[in-house]
Each structure stands twice: as C-alpha cells, then as structure tokens.
Amino acid sequence: MLSIRNIVKQYAAHTALNNVSLEVEQGKIFGLLGPNGAGKTSLIRIITQITAPDSGEVLFNGEKLSTHHISQIGYLPEERGLYKKMEIGEQVLYLAKLKGLSTAEATKRIKYWFEKLEMGSWWNKKVEDLSKGMQQKVQFVATVLHQPELIILDEPFSGFDPVNADIIKNEILELNKQGATFIFSTHRMESVEELCDHIAIIHKSKKILDGTAQEIKQKYRNNTYQIEYSGDFDFANLAPSFDLLHQEKNKEFNSAKIQLKENQSVNQLLGILLPHVNISRLDEVIPSMNDIFIDQIKQQN
Amino acid sequence: MTFLLTKLNNKTKTMNKILLIIQREYLSRVKKKSFIVMTLVTPLLIAAVYGLIGYLSYEGMNSNTDTIAVVSENKHLTEQLLDTKKIKFNYVNGSFEQTKKDLAKADFDYILFLPDFELGNPKDIQLVGSKQPSLALNNKVEAAVEKLIRNEKLKKSGISNSELTKLETSINIDTKKITEKGTEEDSSAGASTIIGSISGILMFMFIMLYGIQVMRGVIEEKTNRIIEVIISSVKPFQLMMGKIFGIALVGLTQFLLWIVLTITISGAAVSLFSNGKGLKENMVKQQMSTLNNPEVQKDIKKMQENTFSKIEKSVANLNLTKISIVFVFFFLGGYLFYSALYAAIGSAVDNETETQQFMMPVMMPLMLGYVLSLSVVNSDPYGNIAFWLSIIPFTSPIAMMVRMPYGVPDWQLALSMVLLIVGFLGTVWMASRIYRVGILMYGKKVTFKEMFKWFSYKN
Numbered sequence: 049m050l051s052i053r054n055i056v057k058q059y060a061a062h063t064a065l066n067n068v069s070l071e072v073e074q075g076k077i078f079g080l081l082g083p084n085g086a087g088k089t090s091l092i093r094i095i096t097q098i099t100a101p102d103s104g105e106v107l108f109n110g111e112k113l114s115t116h117h118i119s120q121i122g123y124l125p126e127e128r129g130l131y132k133k134m135e136i137g138e139q140v141l142y143l144a145k146l147k148g149l150s151t152a153e154a155t156k157r158i159k160y161w162f163e164k165l166e167m168g169s170w171w172n173k174k175v176e177d178l179s180k181g182m183q184q185k186v187q188f189v190a191t192v193l194h195q196p197e198l199i200i201l202d203e204p205f206s207g208f209d210p211v212n213a214d215i216i217k218n219e220i221l222e223l224n225k226q227g228a229t230f231i232f233s234t235h236r237m238e239s240v241e242e243l244c245d246h247i248a249i250i251h252k253s254k255k256i257l258d259g260t261a262q263e264i265k266q267k268y269r270n271n272t273y274q275i276e277y278s279g280d281f282d283f284a285n286l287a288p289s290f291d292l293l294h295q296e297k298n299k300e301f302n303s304a305k306i307q308l309k310e311n312q313s314v315n316q317l318l319g320i321l322l323p324h325v326n327i328s329r330l331d332e333v334i335p336s337m338n339d340i341f342i343d344q345i346k347q348q349n
Numbered sequence: 350m351t352f353l354l355t356k357l358n359n360k361t362k363t364m365n366k367i368l369l370i371i372q373r374e375y376l377s378r379v380k381k382k383s384f385i386v387m388t389l390v391t392p393l394l395i396a397a398v399y400g401l402i403g404y405l406s407y408e409g410m411n412s413n414t415d416t417i418a419v420v421s422e423n424k425h426l427t428e429q430l431l432d433t434k435k436i437k438f439n440y441v442n443g444s445f446e447q448t449k450k451d452l453a454k455a456d457f458d459y460i461l462f463l464p465d466f467e468l469g470n471p472k473d474i475q476l477v478g479s480k481q482p483s484l485a486l487n488n489k490v491e492a493a494v495e496k497l498i499r500n501e502k503l504k505k506s507g508i509s510n511s512e513l514t515k516l517e518t519s520i521n522i523d524t525k526k527i528t529e530k531g532t533e534e535d536s537s538a539g540a541s542t543i544i545g546s547i548s549g550i551l552m553f554m555f556i557m558l559y560g561i562q563v564m565r566g567v568i569e570e571k572t573n574r575i576i577e578v579i580i581s582s583v584k585p586f587q588l589m590m591g592k593i594f595g596i597a598l599v600g601l602t603q604f605l606l607w608i609v610l611t612i613t614i615s616g617a618a619v620s621l622f623s624n625g626k627g628l629k630e631n632m633v634k635q636q637m638s639t640l641n642n643p644e645v646q647k648d649i650k651k652m653q654e655n656t657f658s659k660i661e662k663s664v665a666n667l668n669l670t671k672i673s674i675v676f677v678f679f680f681l682g683g684y685l686f687y688s689a690l691y692a693a694i695g696s697a698v699d700n701e702t703e704t705q706q707f708m709m710p711v712m713m714p715l716m717l718g719y720v721l722s723l724s725v726v727n728s729d730p731y732g733n734i735a736f737w738l739s740i741i742p743f744t745s746p747i748a749m750m751v752r753m754p755y756g757v758p759d760w761q762l763a764l765s766m767v768l769l770i771v772g773f774l775g776t777v778w779m780a781s782r783i784y785r786v787g788i789l790m791y792g793k794k795v796t797f798k799e800m801f802k803w804f805s806y807k808n
Contacts, residue, residue: 060802096581098789115359123581127791129574134377145369146582148362190578 049074049229050095050198055104057090064090065101066253072198072246077220077230079244079261081237083345087253088233089126092200095231096123108198119148122196126203126233128187130175137162137171140190147194154193161189165215180207188216192223199223200231205239217243237338249341251348257340268340271308272333273317276301279325290317301328366583367591374566374595379602388603392610396618415486417476418457420445422465426501430461430493436486438493445475452479461490468502541754542727548676548750551604553719556683556746559600560691564704566592567695567788576788585785590777593688597681672753675762682769683746686776687715693780696787697795707797718744722751730755740765742772782806 050072057065065087072078082088093099095106097118106113108120130139137158144154162168165185175183184207192199201220205213220243224230232244240247247264249257257264272293278301283292289312294305308317314330321327335343378384416437419430422445430438438461441448445462452460459478466472476482476490500513508516567589570576579588694707718738726735730752738748739757745765749757786803787795 059806093789098577098580118582121581123578125574125577125581127574127577129572129578131377131569131575132573133381142369142373143578143582146366146579187578 049109050231051107051110052091052095053105053107055091055094055101055106057087057094057099057101063253065094065250067104068250068253068255069104070248070255070258072229072231074229075224075227076245077224077232077243079240079247080231080233080250081235081240081247081341082250086250088250089202091250092123092125092202092231092233095198095200096121119194120197122191122194122199124187124191124199124201124204126206130183130186132175134175135171136167136173136175136178136186139175140186140193143190144193149194157193158189161193165189165219181209181212184208185212185216188219192219192228196228198229198231200233202233203235204232205234205236237336237341241337247337249344251345256348257344261337264340265334268335268343269332270335271312273306273308273314274303274329274331274333275306275321275327276303276329277321277325277327278302281321281324286317286320305333363587367587367594370583370588370591371595371598374592375598375602378562378596378599384599384603388606389610392607392614395607395611396614399615400618415459416457417459417461417490418448418455419461419463420448421463423463424465425468426463426497427504428497428500430497433489433493436489436493449477452477459486461494463494468498468505471498541730544672544754545727545730545751546723548672548753549719549722549747552676552680552683552747552750553715555600555604555680556687556715559596559684560687562596562599563593563688564691564695565701566596567692567784568698568701568704571696571788571791572700580788585788586781589689589692589781589784593685593692596688597684600684601681675753676750678766679746679749679769682742682766682773686742686746686769686773687711689773689776689780693783693787693800696784697790697800699792703794714743715747718747722748726751736761740768742769745769779804 050070052068052070052072055065055068057063068087068091070078070080080088080091090099094101095113097113097115108117111117130136134142140158141151141154144158145151149157162170167182167185167189170178170182170186175186178186188204191201204216204220208216217239220230230243232240234240241261244261246260247257248255248259259267283290283295283304283306286292286306289309291307291309292304293307296303306317308314318327318330414435414437416439418441419438420441420443429440432438439457443451445460448455448460458480459476459482462473462475462477464473466474471494474494476487482490503513504510570579583591690711694704694711697707698704721734721738721744725732726738726748729735735748735752738744739752740761745768749762749765782804783800786806787800
C-alpha cells in the first residue's frame with residue numbers, strides 16, 4: 049500500500065536518507081528499525097508529508113503522495129505532547145477536526161475510545177492533571193481516531209507501564225485485524241518480535257536489511273541446536289563434522305549447544321548421539337531480533 | 350472538471366483548517382483568567398489614573414495662589430499692582446525691614462519691595478520669602494511691575510486712564526491649515542499631538558504585547574511537543590498563519606473591550622462628578638470672588654472659552670473616521686509584519702530565555718520607530734525624517750499614526766499602506782521558511798548563520 053522509492057534527503061552537509069526504498073504491504077505491521085540518528089524519523093516525516101524528499105517518490109495505494117492522503121494517515125511521533133492548559137476532550141476533538149472529522153462524528157468516536165480504554169472521566173481534565181502514561185493513552189486515541197488506513201507509531205511504548213503497554217499492544221493488533229497497516233519504529237526488539245510481520249533496518253541513512261520477519265530469521269539461522277540430555281558423552285568426538293559451542297553439566301541433566309557444519313543434518317547428529325545418551329530435548333537456536341540487529345549494525349561499522 | 354472540483358475542495362479544506370486553528374488560538378486565550386482579569390482591570394486603572402490627574406490639577410489650581418505683600422516706598426507709582434490669576438498683591442504699610450520680621454507669622458508668602466527709584470531707572474526691586482521664589486513666579490512679578498511702570502510712563506506723557514484701558518488687548522492665535530482642496534481648516538497642534546501620540550503608543554503596545562504572545566505560543570507548542578502531531582495534519586504555514594490571526598483577534602477583542610469599558614467607566618465617573626456640579630460652580634465662584642478685578646475675570650472667561658472651543662473644533666476637523674480606519678489598518682498591518690518575525694524567533698528556540706539574541710534585531714526598529722515618532726515626527730511632522738519613517742514598513746505603523754492628525758497627503762498614505770502589505774508578505778514568507786525548519790529542531794542552540802541556512806532548505 050505504501051511504496052517508498054529511491055528517497056534521498058539531504059540537510060546542508062548531512063545526508064539523512066540515501067536512496068532508500070521500501071514496500072509496505074496492506075494490512076501488515078512493518079518494523080522500521082535502526083540506531084539513533086539513522087534516518088528513521090526523516091523517513092517518517094517524509095511519509096507524513098511534514099517534509100518532502102530531495103528526490104525519489106512515495107506512492108500511497110499507487111497514487112503519488114499528496115495532501116488528501118493526510119486524513120488517511122495517523123502519526124504518533126516520538127517527540128509528542130499535548131497542550132498543557134487545554135481540556136482533554138476538547139483537545140482530542142481539535143486534533144480530530146484538523147484531520148477532517150466533523151464535530152459530531154469526532155465526539156462520538158472519542159466517547160467510544162474513552163469508554164474502551166477506561167478514560168471515561170477524563171473529558172474535562174487538563175493535561176497537567178494526568179500522569180505521563182495517561183497522556184500517552186490520550187495521544188494514542190488521537191492518532192487512531194480518524195480511522196486511518198496507515199498508522200505510524202514512533203516508539204509507541206516509551207513511557208507506558210507494562211499494564212498499559214499491553215492494553216495498547218492489543219489495540220494495535222485489533223486495529224491491524226480490522227485492516228489497518230502499521231509502520232512501527234522502535235528500539236525495543238521484544239515488541240518487534242511480537243508484533244512485526246516485516247522488518248527493515250536503516251543505518252547511517254541507508255537501508256541495510258529488509259524482509260519479512262520469517263525470511264530474516266531463516267536467513268540468520270546458523271544451524272545451531274541446543275540439546276538437553278542425560279548420560280555421559282565426550283562431544284569432542286564429534287569434530288570435525290560438528291562444533292561444540294557450549295556445554296553445561298548439572299545434576300539432573302546436561303546441555304550442549306552444537307553447530308552443524310555444512311552438509312550435516314540434525315538426523316546425523318542424533319544418529320551419533322542416540323547410542324550414548326538419553327535426549328530429553330532438542331531445539332534449534334534461532335537468533336533473536338536483538339541479536340540480528342546488533343550483529344547487522346556491528347557488521348556495518 | 351473533477352480535477353478542478355477536488356482542487357476547490359482541497360482549498361476549502363485548507364481554509365477550514367486555518368479557521369479551526371484561529372478558533373482554538375482565540376478561544377484558548379480569551380477563556381484564560383489572566384485575559385479576563387487584564388481586560389477588566391486595565392480600564393479601571395486608566396480611569397483611576399485620569400481621576401488622579403484630574404484631582405491633582407484641581408488641587409494645583411487652588412493651592413497655587415501666592416500672596417505677596419507689597420512694600421512700596423516709591424512716590425512715582427500712583428497705581429497699585431493688580432491681582433492676577435495666581436498672584437494676590439497685598440499692599441502693606443510699614444517698613445521693608447519690619448515686614449521682613451513679620452514674614453514668619455504673617456499670612457503672605459513673599460514680600461515685594463519697591464524702593465523709591467526713578468521711572469527711567471528702576472532698580473533694587475526685591476522679592477523675598479521664606480521659600481525661594483520660583484522662576485515662573487519671578488517672571489510673573491517682573492511682568493506685573495514692568496506693566497505698572499510702563500502705564501505710569503504713558504500717563505506721564507498724557508494718555509488718560511480710559512485710553513489706557515482701550516489699549517488693552519488680549520489675543521489668541523487661531524492656527525489654520527490650508528487643505529489640499531484649498532479650504533481652510535481649524536487645526537490645533539495640541540490636539541494633533543495628543544491624538545498622534547496616543548495612537549503611536551497604542552500601536553507600539555499592541556505590536557509588542559501580541560507579537561510576543563505569538564512567539565510564546567510557538568515556543569509553547571515546541572516545548573509541549575505537540576507541534577509534530579499538528580503539522581502531520583496541517584502545513585506549518587497554515588499553523589503559523591492561524592496562530593497569528595487568532596492572536597490578532599484576541600488583541601482586537603481586548604482593545605475593543607478596553608475602549609468600551611474605559612468609556613463606560615469614565616462616563617459613569619463624569620456623571621457622578623457632574624451630580625456634584627454645585628460643588629464645581631461653587632469652586633469657580635469662589636475663585637472669581639477672589640479675583641474681584643473685572644478685567645481679570647473677563648480675561649479668564651475668554652481664555653477658557655477659547656481654548657475649549659478651539660480643541661473641540663479642531664478635533665471635529667481631524668476627520669476621526671479616516672484616522673480610525675487608518676489606525677485599524679496600521680494596527681493590523683504593523684502587528685502582522687512583526688508577529689511573523691516573532692513567530693520565526695519562537696520557532697528557532699527551545700525556551701524563552703534563549704530568545705534574547707534574536708529579539709534585539711526585531712525590537713530595535715520598533716523602539717527606534719517609537720522614540721523617533723514621539724520626538725522628531727511630533728516636532729516636524731512634514732519633514733524628511735517623518736516622511737521616511739512613515740513610509741518604511743519597520744517604523745511606518747507608529748510614525749504614520751503620529752503623523753496622521755497633522756494631515757498626510759493621500760499618496761503618501763497609499764504608498765505607506767502598499768509598502769506595509771508588501772513588507773508583511775515579505776516577513777511572512779521569510780518567517781515561514783525559518784519556522785518550518787525551526788519547529789522540528791529540539792535541543793539545539795541556533796545561531797543566525799544556521800537560521801540563514803534553513804532559508805535555503807527545500808521543503
């Protein structure tokens with residue numbers, strides 16, 4: 049639904065985005081990752097039409113991005129806040145009307161969301177009277193109120209306590225089920241793992257990784273298996289077909305981490321082990337997003 | 350056709366958004382307690398200040414009559430000194446030395462000693478008192494004595510008393526100005542100065558007060574971090590313009606309320622006073638009776654009538670409608686011109702303490718316009734400096750208002766207005782280019798050099 053093609057953005061002496069292309073598919077949750085200053089916010093600001101690229105283009109549902117798409121995009125920036133002296137209800141109403149909703153429609157939807165997120169009594173409160181987590185909830189509501197097709201969340205969970213973070217996460221999943229597409233920018237890899245279908249990493253203004261969560265994990269498997277067993281076996285005998293990466297001996301069971309060399313399979317490994325030990329568990333060690341992220345960034349440096 | 354329709358549709362949407370912003374900026378300020386308090390208290394303060402001025406001048410008029418004991422040893426002076434408005438002459442018998450001794454306990458303030466001099470050579474006249482006589486008093490007494498001696502001399506040369514009275518003239522110059530149409534109009538430098546100065550001061554206040562409000566509003570949105578949420582819905586330019594116009598309406602509302610309330614309060618106060626009219630008349634009568642010289646009475650009456658009717662007449666001739674329209678134009682024009690610059694400053698900083706270095710270049714022309722308008726323009730409203738100050742947009746709102754009551758040729762007025770509009774479009778364009786970059790810069794100390802760079806940024 050969103051095609052980002054060869055975007056270049058330059059600020060005076062500094063290049064924020066260098067020929068970045070991305071495809072965001074309809075109904076997916078897209079994770080946009082990268083260290084601080086990589087260019088994520090610059091890219092998001094181009095999608096939200098806060099700034100324009102120097103070259104390249106963005107297509108929204110096949111159309112060139114233009115002002116009438118603003119009402120179809122919801123954006124929760126990383127640097128976010130509310131008017132301190134304004135009442136909550138009035139404030140959300142104002143933001144919704146800026147997106148083009150009528151007063152009646154906006155009021156109805158705000159009431160629905162306030163009810164849903166247990167904010168019913170907040171309408172006449174001022175921002176000053178709310179905790180940071182409560183403010184975040186208000187901002188989330190303001191972001192999704194106009195039922196945008198594309199919702200961009202920049203570090204949505206910062207400032208939330210675990211309970212509220214979970215509430216918001218569930219709302220994201222529900223909206224996603226109803227068809228909303230998400231772009232999700234964060235440093236918190238565990239939430240990426242939980243939510244994202246597709247991932248791209250931007251580093252030093254270039255895209256360095258792009259693919260579905262599945263693909264990436266497939267790509268970064270390195271044939272490593274964790275085995276729990278009882279009995280005695282000298283894993284050194286496995287060489288050179290298998291590498292022992294780590295071994296641990298306990299009273300109840302022992303465990304070992306083994307990497308398969310090329311052209312070797314788990315079956316072969318089991319064939320060697322079975323006569324000697326009692327295997328209680330065997331897992332493939334799949335690298336976490338966190339590992340992949342750190343690994344990728346390190347490689348680039 | 351459909352393309353045109355969507356374009357039109359987009360235009361109305363844009364307008365609606367600006368209106369929404371204006372509405373929020375306006376309501377959120379007008380609803381504030383500080384706004385309501387300021388709006389109500391200021392007219393009371395103005396009324397109080399006027400009351401105080403009135404009271405003080407009334408007091409001053411009454412208490413400032415000096416009584417002077419006159420000791421005359423002169424045999425050539427046949428007449429006595431006549432009382433004037435502020436001075437009462439009491440001839441006393443007894444020597445100068447004796448009177449000086451009585452000074453402490455007597456009911457006069459000063460002693461005037463007229464020794465026995467020849468009329469052709471008046472000398473050794475003394476004015477003594479327990480207090481140092483003021484220069485003004487000294488001048489008045491000198492004038493009175495000079496007149497006395499002159500009359501004495503005239504009499505000596507054979508002019509009778511009645512002829513002397515006939516010679517007395519009291520004149521008042523009517524200042525008139527020939528208008529472009531060739532007709533004569535009464536004018537009053539006094540009224541022009543007052544009206545011009547007041548409009549100039551109001552203009553300066555309005556630009557300062559509300560320009561800074563625009564700046565504060567921009568900083569507030571930045572520090573609140575709501576700015577990025579808003580500009581994902583509207584263009585920074587729309588937000589800036591909405592804010593500027595919204596606050597302009599706040600300013601107009603406040604000034605309108607001030608004017609209405611001040612007039613109401615002053616009206617109430619005046620009617621309260623005129624209920625005690627008896628008191629006022631009493632006071633006048635009392636004053637009259639102390640000045641029992643018929644000639645002085647006539648003088649005073651004439652003078653009073655003259656000044657009052659004159660100011661009234663010239664105010665009527667000043668074409669207040671035109672001045673008001675021009676005032677509102679320059680009021681808004683000047684505010685818009687400067688508020689755009691204030692918005693740019695607000696966007697470039699993170700908090701108000703950082704604004705100082707940028708405020709200077711904006712404040713300078715404004716202050717300069719203010720100071721020069723009240724001095725140079727007021728003293729020479731048709732001069733070169735006055736002309737240029739009232740043409741250049743940086744100073745024209747203030748300078749033109751000060752010049753207006755003296756009369757400004759229409760072509761100059763038109764030129765100044767056009768330049769102000771051009772200037773306003775220029776500052777808005779400039780400010781919007783800085784603003785759109787500045788509002789997204791957090792936690793960075795910005796320099797002029799950097800601001801200049803933002804200028805050339807593409808969208």
